[in-house]
Amino acid sequence: MNNRLIIFDTTLRDGEQSPGASMTREEKVRIARQLEKLRVDVIEAGFAAASQGDFEAIRAIATAVREPVVCSLARANDRDLSRAAEALEPAARKRIHTFIATSPLHMQVKLRMSPEQVLEQAKLAIRFARNFTDDIEFSPEDGSRSEEDFLCRVLENVIAEGATTINFPDTVGYAVPELYGETIRRLRERIPNSDKAVWSVHCHNDLGLAVANSLAGVMIGGARQVECTINGLGERAGNTALEEVVMALRTRGGYFNLECGIDTTQIVPASKMVSQITGFAVQPNKAVVGANAFAHASGIHQDGILKARETYEIMRAEDVGWTANKIVLGKLSGRNAFKQRLQELGIELDSEAEINAAFTRFKELADRKAEIFDEDIMALVSGEEAAA
Ligand code: KIV
Numbered sequence: 001m002n003n004r005l006i007i008f009d010t011t012l013r014d015g016e017q018s019p020g021a022s023m024t025r026e027e028k029v030r031i032a033r034q035l036e037k038l039r040v041d042v043i044e045a046g047f048a049a050a051s052q053g054d055f056e057a058i059r060a061i062a063t064a065v066r067e068p069v070v071c072s073l074a075r076a077n078d079r080d081l082s083r084a085a086e087a088l089e090p091a092a093r094k095r096i097h098t099f100i101a102t103s104p105l106h107m108q109v110k111l112r113m114s115p116e117q118v119l120e121q122a123k124l125a126i127r128f129a130r131n132f133t134d135d136i137e138f139s140p141e142d143g144s145r146s147e148e149d150f151l152c153r154v155l156e157n158v159i160a161e162g163a164t165t166i167n168f169p170d171t172v173g174y175a176v177p178e179l180y181g182e183t184i185r186r187l188r189e190r191i192p193n194s195d196k197a198v199w200s201v202h203c204h205n206d207l208g209l210a211v212a213n214s215l216a217g218v219m220i221g222g223a224r225q226v227e228c229t230i231n232g233l234g235e236r237a238g239n240t241a242l243e244e245v246v247m248a249l250r251t252r253g254g255y256f257n258l259e260c261g262i263d264t265t266q267i268v269p270a271s272k273m274v275s276q277i278t279g280f281a282v283q284p285n286k287a288v289v290g291a292n293a294f295a296h297a298s299g300i301h302q303d304g305i306l307k308a309r310e311t312y313e314i315m316r317a318e319d320v321g322w323t324a325n326k327i328v329l330g331k332l333s334g335r336n337a338f339k340q341r342l343q344e345l346g347i348e349l350d351s352e353a354e355i356n357a358a359f360t361r362f363k364e365l366a367d368r369k370a371e372i373f374d375e376d377i378m379a380l381v382s383g384e385e386a387a388a
C-alpha cells in the first residue's frame with residue numbers, strides 16, 4: 001500500500017466556521033501563502049456558494065498559490081458546483097469537494113429526503129462536477145452515524161461516477177478510534193471499486209479524539225488523506241490539528257511508516273499567523289505549538305535537559321519552527337532585529353514602507369515598555385492596542 005499521506009488543510013473553510021473566526025480575503029490569502037510554504041497538498045479555500053466574500057477569497061487564493069491543489073466545498077447541487085468551478089477557474093490545480101448527508105437523522109430531519117433521493121443526488125452531483133475537473137472529492141456528511149449498507153451503495157456509486165477522493169467525515173465528533181478505523185477498513189473491503197479512490201479522514205474534536213480518530217482511520221482504515229486545520233481551529237471543539245498529526249508521523253516514523261510533504265519548520269509560523277489573524281489564542285499547553293510545549297520548569301527536568309535534550313523532549317523545538325529567541329526586543333533594538341522577528345512570527349508585510357511604519361510604532365511602544373513580547377508585535381502589526 002502506498003505510504004504517502006496527503007495533507008488537506010481546511011483552516012480557511014472548516015476552520016473559519018468556528019464562531020468568531022471569520023477572516024477577510026486578504027487575511028485568507030496571507031494564510032494560504034503560508035500554507036503553501038508549509039507544503040500542504042490541498043488547501044480547502046472556502047465554500048464558494050456560501051457568500052460573495054467566500055467566492056472572491058477562493059478566487060484570490062486560486063490566483064495567489066501555484067503548488068497546492070486549491071479546493072472549494074459545494075453542496076451536491078448544480079448551482080453550488082457551478083459557483084465552486086467558477087471560483088476555482090484561475091487555479092493551477094483544482095478540486096471540487098461535494099457533500100450530502102447520509103445519516104438517517106440528517107436525511108429525514110434536515111434534508112427531508114429519502115435515501116433513494118440522496119443516492120440519486122450524490123450521483124448527479126459527481127456527474128455534473130466532472131464537467132469542470134477530474135479531481136472530485138465526495139463526503140457523506142455525518143458519515144460516522146450513517147448506516148453501513150447505505151454508505152456502501154452511495155460510495156460505490158459516486159466512485160463509479162468519477163469521484164477520486166472519498167472522505168469519511170465524523171461531522172459531530174462522535175467516533176472513537178478503533179471503531180472509526182474499522183468502519184473505514186470494512187467500507188474499503190466491501191466496496192468493489194474502493195481502490196479507485198483515495199480514502200480520507202475528516203474528524204471533529206467534540207470528545208477530544210479528532211487526532212486519535214484520524215490516525216486510526218489511517219492506520220486501521222487505510223486512509224491516505226487527512227483533513228485538518230492549523231491549531232485544530234474549527235466548528236465547536238475544532239477539527240483535527242495539522243501540527244499534531246504531522247509531528248506524530250515524524251516522531252513515531254518507525255510505527256507509522258508514512259511520509260508527508262510538510263516542511264515542519266513552518267508549523268509555528270503558521271500557528272502564530274492563524275492565531276493572530278483570527279484572534280484565537282493558542283492555549284499554552286497545546287501540543288507542538290503551545291508556548292509551554294518545549295518549556296521545562298521542574299529542577300529535575302531542567303537538569304536532564306542540560307545533560308541530554310532527549311531526556312525530556314521527544315521532538316526538537318527548532319524542527320517545528322520555534323526559534324531560540326535569544327534577542328530581547330526593546331528600545332535599543334534595531335530595524336534588522338525587528339524585521340527578523342517579523343519573519344519568525346510568519347508576519348509578511350507587503351512593502352518596505354509598511355515595515356518602516358510598523359518599526360516606528362514598535363519604537364514608540366518600546367519607549368513605554370521595557371520588553372516587547374511577540375504578542376505586542378502581532379498586536380501592533382494588526383493595528384490593535386499592544387498587550388499591557
Ligand atoms: O464535518 C463535516 O462533515 C464537513 C463536511 C462538509 C466534510 O465539514
Ligand code: ZN
Pocket residue numbers: 014169171202204
Ligand atoms: Zn467538518
